[in-house]
Amino acid sequence: MNERYSRQELFSPIGIDGQAKIRTKSVLIVGAGALGAGSAEALTRAGVKRIVLVDRDYVDWTNLQRQQLYSEEDAKRQLPKVVAAKNRLNQINSEVEIQAHVMDMGIEEAEELISGIDLIMDATDNFETRLLINDLAQKYEIPWIYGACVGSYGISYTILPGDGPCLNCLLDKIPANGQTCDTAGIISPAVQMVTAYQTAEALKILVEDYASIRKKIVTFDTWTNQHVQLGMGKAKKVDCPSCGANPTYPYLEKGAALKTAVLCGRDTVQIRPAHTIEIDLGEMEKRLLPHGEVRCNPYLLELQSGSHRLVLFKDGRALVHGTKNTTEAKSLYHRFIG
Numbered sequence: 001m002n003e004r005y006s007r008q009e010l011f012s013p014i015g016i017d018g019q020a021k022i023r024t025k026s027v028l029i030v031g032a033g034a035l036g037a038g039s040a041e042a043l044t045r046a047g048v049k050r051i052v053l054v055d056r057d058y059v060d061w062t063n064l065q066r067q068q069l070y071s072e073e074d075a076k077r078q079l080p081k082v083v084a085a086k087n088r089l090n091q092i093n094s095e096v097e098i099q100a101h102v103m104d105m106g107i108e109e110a111e112e113l114i115s116g117i118d119l120i121m122d123a124t125d126n127f128e129t130r131l132l133i134n135d136l137a138q139k140y141e142i143p144w145i146y147g148a149c150v151g152s153y154g155i156s157y158t159i160l161p162g163d164g165p166c167l168n169c170l171l172d173k174i175p176a177n178g179q180t181c182d183t184a185g186i187i188s189p190a191v192q193m194v195t196a197y198q199t200a201e202a203l204k205i206l207v208e209d210y211a212s213i214r215k216k217i218v219t220f221d222t223w224t225n226q227h228v229q230l231g232m233g234k235a236k237k238v239d240c241p242s243c244g245a246n247p248t249y250p251y252l253e254k255g256a257a258l259k260t261a262v263l264c265g266r267d268t269v270q271i272r273p274a275h276t277i278e279i280d281l282g283e284m285e286k287r288l289l290p291h292g293e294v295r296c297n298p299y300l301l302e303l304q305s306g307s308h309r310l311v312l313f314k315d316g317r318a319l320v321h322g323t324k325n326t327t328e329a330k331s332l333y334h335r336f337i338g
């Protein structure tokens with residue numbers, strides 16, 4: 001028995017055989033915010049073979065209250081979340097291969113990242129990306145685990161391709177009140193609870209104990225003490241374009257991805273160029289110096305210009321803070337970046 005994983009191996013539904021399976025599995029975690037950090041830590045400690053982490057943001061002081069992998073130093077240095085996460089995960093378990101991708105996962109990137117992946121963990125903050133994950137999971141027959149939280153509320157659901165309804169079947173049944181953690185706040189127990197539900201399901205999938213998978217959507221509120229499980233068996237749509245008899249995978253069609261997106265209810269617009277470009281941040285720093293205060297690290301550049309703060313990544317993507325107006329954000333991008 002491997003001492004490191006002995007307590008997990010003593011748990012009979014996993015056992016030595018289950019642990020051996022876990023050691024061969026690769027997991028894609030989309031998003032490295034609170035849920036992504038929680039899942040990544042749990043699965044790294046559990047001893048999976050490989051974790052592929054994707055996130056488009058950098059560590060901010062407002063993240064530290066609940067995003068368990070990050071430190072004040074990460075926020076001071078404005079490290080991309082996946083870079084800070086990889087540093088910490090390597091300290092936790094050096095046996096696990098961590099691949100970190102600073103990017104906004106679009107269709108093309110997703111189809112590359114999915115290679116060799118056994119399970120996808122949803123740790124995103126938006127339905128566009130979840131529906132992309134859903135189509136990807138159906139097309140490549142990979143299980144995925146939906147999870148979301150806001151305030152003291154959380155929700156999770158496990159989707160096995162070819163078995164039960166998919167996210168697209170359930171869209172009109174999932175409560176979406178438009179609240180986000182930036183408008184309604186969030187407390188860490190809500191995060192920990194969703195992470196616990198998601199990673200328990202993940203372990204079942206990784207040891208291939210499909211009979212134990214929870215078939216129901218679970219929702220809870222840790223403040224008002226509600227806990228509900230909803231059966232979804234009848235929700236499967238025969239003509240669903242994602243999981244039905246003749247799937248077209250609408251969210252994998254090129255052009256479906258948005259080029260601008262207002263981020264998670266914040267005063268922030270993300271701009272994504274139509275094609276990935278390589279930006280020399282050092283050159284760009286020199287060019288932008290006359291326009292305002294510029295800070296740069298190896299991963300991103302920050303320009304403070306009037307009431308706007310523009311953060312540019314090496315792949316040409318930018319976050320424009322201080323506006324919700326996509327037209328205004330685009331015009332700032334063109335003015336400063338090109």
Ligand SMILES: [Zn+2]
Pocket residue numbers: 165166167168169170237240241242243244
């Ligand atoms: Zn479906």
